[in-house]
Amino acid sequence: MEVQYNLRNPAVKRLMKEAQELKDPTEQYHAQPLEDNLFEWHFTVRGPPDSDFDGGVYHGRIVLPPEYPMKPPSIILLTPNGRFEVGKKICLSISGHHPETWQPSWSIRTALLAIIGFMPTKGEGAIGSLDYTPDERKALAKKSQDFNCEICGSHMRTALLACTESSVPSLADVEAKELAKQINFKAETNIPTNAAAESAPAPIINENQDSQVSQQPLSTGTxxxxxxxxxxxxxxxxxxxxxxxxxxxxxxxxxxxxxxxxxxxxxxxxxxSYSQVRQPANANQIGSTILIVVLTLALAALIFRRIYMANEYRFDYEL
Structure with a gap:
């Protein structure tokens, strides 16, 4: 059953473009979306040469959010490798664990090259990382060639081109490697903290508005x-x-x-304060109102009395 996507959606347009660019496998990597889900990709990367992973072929998943490329993907390795935990989202600055470091200019190609570049690095306690011995990693690299994905089978593993010394990387691979150099490894226990950021007040989100307003500290003496x-x-x-x-x-x-x-x-x-600002004004207004009412009544009584006396005098005069 063919899935219909909104071709005007920025994420769909971007993923379809990347799928077209990555349709041909290379010596180092190959990635394509699932037939029924454009937002889940399966990939295969070759272990970096001159490392404990040399000769290994590793398979994994990339789950992309609907906001891609504004938000990062989640990367999951499926082949045992001794560097990343199997079936668990790995923690890189290009992955979903650190959306604050993600850049929309990065792509799936950049993520694949970053994974290859990060495999020889130390885990240092990061989420989804492992620190196996070199012998264990070399043994897993040999076993990885027999791994079959439950969804892809052996197609993705055998799709990689054979390595040759005369191979020339494409311009896209060169650009992706330059972007991958900007990606830093993120360890959960070794994330650098900024003292200024810690001392800054936390932002306040107004639920009635779409904008986010930062809470500013009051000045001295305010x-x-x-x-x-x-x-x-x-x-x-x-x-x-x-x-x-x-x-x-x-x-x-x-x-x-x-x-x-x-x-x-x-x-x-x-x-x-409210009481000291408003109450005196209210008392003055009430007093003025009462005074006006009293004066009005007194004036009315005086007028009534004069009219009464005038009528009584006229009555006596007529008699």
Whole structure:
């Protein structure tokens, strides 16, 4: 059954292009997607010469995310080799364990050459790594020639071209090797840490927005209470709160007399809490309203009294 893909999808377009470029096997590697799944590839790489893996032919899987090439693939070795665990995602800076180091310019060809280049390196406790002895690796290299994949059979293993001394690498292989040199081995216990990154505040993700906003630390002497009050009260008191949110200069360089004078000045300055900003204004408004009502009633009573007296005087005069 033929699987239909959206040809406008960037990942599908990229993978179909790479499948076309890698359809012909080379002496070092061969990779192709499964017939029913474009996002899972099977590959075969030859062990690097002059190493414990010389003569070995190793088979594996590459599982690509839907966001490829913006996110890295996961790489899994299926042939016992003594360097990478079988059936477990290996940890390289080009693999899914480290998306922060992945570059969209890297490709499946780059990953294959990187695997070959990393095989002679030390595991150093990385995820999916092994540190077998040279004799064990050489023995596994011989046994690898008899490995058959449950899906591919022996086709991928026998598809590699025979090695010859006169072989000239293609331009694509040369470019991929240059990219592979930028790939660093990632060990879980030896990942370098940046002191500045550790001390930086963690980013805050707003669930109501698509953007990510970094939390910035407050400057020295900034009044957090006044900033929060400004957001709660609204725009009508923003000017009043801004007067109280001015940054206080660093007091470490001031003399004791200047520091005491500054503290006294701050003590005399009114705080910018919601109750102290809003309640006096509300009390004044209520008092003014009551006064207006009382004056209105008094004026109305005075007018009514004068009208009443005028009518009574006119009545007496008529009598």
């Amino acid at each position: 009044s957090l209470e006044s900033e929060v009050t400004t957001e709660i009260i609204g725009d009508d008191t923003r000017v009043e709160n801004q007067e109280n949110t001015q940054s206080v200069p660093n007091t470490t360089s001031l003399s004791p007399r200047q520091r005491r004078a500054q503290q006294q000045q701050q003590a005399r300055r009114p705080t910018s």
